[in-house]
Amino acid sequence: MEHKELGATGVKLPEVGLGTWQYRGSVEPLKKGIALGASFIDTAEMYGTEPVVGEAIREERDRVFLATKVSGNHLRYDEVLKAAEQSLKRLGVDRIDLYQIHWPDPGVPIRETVRAMETLVDSGKVRFIGVSNFYLANLKEAQACMAKYKIVSNQVKYSLLNRGIEEDMLPYCQANQITVIAYSPLARGELASRPLLKHRDAFNILQNIAHQTGKTPAQVALNWCLSRPNVVVIPKSDKVERVAENCHASGWKLSREQIEALNRAFG
């Protein structure tokens, strides 16, 4: 498993982590991922998966980088502190490694929310602060409101089929040492196994490259995301063998020509 630095923190994050939205597996797939080096797990207060994540990491808490999120409807100062306490309890841990604002709420001043996030870092309950689903203007405003710490990541949708961040968010994050945590990197499974008819031609190219490299389409699709500086991926699977497949998306590289062929096919 290759690693990338989280923001400018000096912390090395596995470039393939484990997503848990709509996760219905037992602890086994998560444990398999951790064993294969994907020791970065993403959950959220709204996913309902904090308890299973907590159970999966119980015996190896120190090996795992644990990320969770406060929902965008809990962004008042007191609500953030309360949500964090509840997440800590459900996870069965005394510290969250990365606490993310799940989505912005235009009805709550971001200054108030980040003040609560910084209080959590001061108290040792949170190590690093991140955001999710922030547009560039939201991200810049939030970063400007931070008094003591920095926003180290933005978790956003990114895959061969969802390339909207390439215009401004990705270059900005790359220039400012902010990690992009790519969610739905398999386009919710479509890139792994069930392309819609309109994507059939592009998927054929993905499959050809999978044949050339001896990898699966899912591994090629994830490796393409990882070819971008500052980008890590958090695919979700309930199945041990698919988690293993996804973990092996790291540790090798598509050629420049293959990356360009994919850029064009899915452009």
Ligand SMILES: NC(=O)c1ccc[n+]([C@@H]2O[C@H](COP(=O)([O-])OP(=O)(O)OC[C@H]3O[C@@H](n4cnc5c(N)ncnc54)[C@H](OP(=O)(O)O)[C@@H]3O)[C@@H](O)[C@H]2O)c1
């Ligand atoms: N911040 C946000 O607002 C936000 C939004 C969406 C997602 N996320 C995060 O990002 C994570 C991943 O995104 P996602 O769950 O939307 O989509 P995804 O990871 O792109 O795709 C998940 C789907 O692909 C299937 N799959 C996974 N690996 C596969 C493989 N190797 N071969 C075939 N099928 C495979 C899974 O089915 P099985 O489970 O049956 O294998 C599942 O149906 C989430 O779990 C969550 O942690 C965050």
